[in-house]
Amino acid sequence: MEIKMFSQLKRKLQLLVSRAVVNIVNDSFKQQNVQVSLLSGETADDVERFQNYGHTSVPPTGSEAIMLSVGGKRQHLVAVVVDNKTARLKDLKIADSAVYHAEGHYLLLTEEQLVKMLCKNLHVIADELILFETPQTQFTGNVRIMGGYSVTTGTSTASDHISGNVSFLNHVHYCQKCGTTTSKPMVG
Template sequence: MAITIRDVMKIVEPIKRRVRLIADRAIVTLVNDALQRQNLQLKVLADEGADDVERFQNYGHSSVPPAGSEAIVLGVGGARAGMVAIAVEDKTVRPKDLEAGDNCLYHLEGHRIILRKDGLLEVEAKTVIINASEKLTIMSPDTEIQGPLHVTGEITSDTDVKTGTTSLKGHKHNESGGGQTSPPV
């Protein structure tokens, strides 16, 4: 019995179909972030819907993509029933002003944290809040604050504090009858 091309195509077609379904693009329509692993509702191919698609994220980083974001999905085993999302991006808000090697964590409203060359860490935001349950330590040979400083608690220093050229440790006041006061103790 001779094997025809038609016979071969009959055998190969299901494999071909599964290979075609392994990877695809999709549009995020809904995100469920309340589960152990984030689930997405997607539009795949020609408006084919896919619900409960698990989204794998990198360890130590989590995000909730806005509706309309694009996803790359894999059909595990070539089956749509086992679909997972491995990458999700919203190209309309992705920063496009980075240099080679830069790394950026960004939000759709524009605030971001950027790791730049030469050891520069840049934070851009309207408000920055640092919550430390025990202690915040800043170690730097030179610290500069531009703008007003408001402190609601006590300020202590292990060394002298200066305002302009006036030392808080070594300053003296002129007395009304002549002479000067002794420095603060």
């Protein structure tokens, strides 16, 4: 009797933590569910996947998971960690942190307070305002402004905008037909 009891306890402990491969992800519930393959031929459906607060993801098929059997019961599995070896950013330095996608774009927090972002398109949706508080902004490509713009400082005094060595506030145009120059732009 005692040996049988220890055998059952040993089996529960062995199955408490296991590895799995993700087959299907259902992200439509409050708690994401996954279908996983465990030991040879064992499949578990509707397994809750726990994620860290403030971050969520849908892992690609074939990702690996660490599973816990709650209370040692194989019928109550939860996925606590899911990773994908082929998509993970590699060769980061100590203390670096990143959010990444299987297609290769990422947001990387690195030393010296440097934030690097790699992507094809960046789409920001802000209901009220985007504010850049920096002494300098630099663009290496073309800039297109859709809609109006204003050039002001915090005291409502216009500061100049230079484009291709041409001053916004001080530029004038020569009118060949009139033989005179236009006045400077009116700001206000």
